[in-house]
Amino acid sequence: MELTFYIAAAVAVLSTIMVITRYNIIHALLYLVVSFLAVATVFFTMGAPFMAALEIIIYAGAIVVLIIFVIMMLNLTQEDVQQEKEWLKPSIWVGPAILSAVLLAELVYVVAAGTPPQPEAVVAVDARLVGLSLFGSYILGVQLSGILLTAGIVGAYHLGRQKKKVIHRFLQERSAAA
Amino acid sequence: MNVSTMEAALLLAGVLFMLGLISVLIRRNVIFMLISVEIMLNAAGLAFIVAGSKWVQPDGQVMFIFILTMAAAEVSVGLALILQIYHQLKTLDSDAASFMKG
Numbered sequence: 001m002e003l004t005f006y007i008a009a010a011v012a013v014l015s016t017i018m019v020i021t022r023y024n025i026i027h028a029l030l031y032l033v034v035s036f037l038a039v040a041t042v043f044f045t046m047g048a049p050f051m052a053a054l055e056i057i058i059y060a061g062a063i064v065v066l067i068i069f070v071i072m073m074l075n076l077t078q079e080d081v082q083q084e085k086e087w088l089k090p091s092i093w094v095g096p097a098i099l100s101a102v103l104l105a106e107l108v109y110v111v112a113a114g115t116p117p118q119p120e121a122v123v124a125v126d127a128r129l130v131g132l133s134l135f136g137s138y139i140l141g142v143q144l145s146g147i148l149l150t151a152g153i154v155g156a157y158h159l160g161r162q163k164k165k166v167i168h169r170f171l172q173e174r175s176a177a178a
Numbered sequence: 179m180n181v182s183t184m185e186a187a188l189l190l191a192g193v194l195f196m197l198g199l200i201s202v203l204i205r206r207n208v209i210f211m212l213i214s215v216e217i218m219l220n221a222a223g224l225a226f227i228v229a230g231s232k233w234v235q236p237d238g239q240v241m242f243i244f245i246l247t248m249a250a251a252e253v254s255v256g257l258a259l260i261l262q263i264y265h266q267l268k269t270l271d272s273d274a275a276s277f278m279k280g
Contacts, residue, residue: 009190020201046231070257087206096203104196133236145247152251159258
């Protein structure tokens, strides 16, 4: 189980590095799917099989497919890949990368130095307990999530709607000429 | 689970979050920035799962479900905004949308 965890963690980190260095969005999304699958494997080794299934279904399934649909609607070409390559010069990414690496080093130091060793065994928390807790003490959170999702649906519909421009036929020639 | 695996899982969450942070800082393409935010949310959820596994409580997984819900709502609204930006400005450059009265 430990070996599974370490292999999945290595795959997750490598594929996420590939995601953030790609110029083509579709290639980045394919690596992102691999990254989510690896994280789902990590969830499985952590004793959360239901969350692993949700990760695959919602992240690797629904969200990535949604982004792919939008990219298809945008109709990007090879020029956009070239432009992306132009935007991602070393002079741009070196500064943020170094600062973030410093933060990561601090985090590594805190985690590595903080906890005293006390070995425990993996105990799976099954979906039944999660459901009882979710619809017991966290029922308010569930209702707020419902409100959030409704707001998301309405907001996405309102923002994504294409407003039809109705131009009078006399003005149409003028706007075509302009 | 022994402590070394839990530490490694927390470090994995930290590394993934930091990669997402780097990407959201260095990219100018809005779609890539949205993907980076997804990576960061996923890393935060991983940290919750690790904590829930450590104390054998369902609360971590409940929080992950909430994060998942939030990520789904966020990505749908974000993609609708990206579509609007692309139709208004004909570009995915986030700098082009830096003025509200555009």
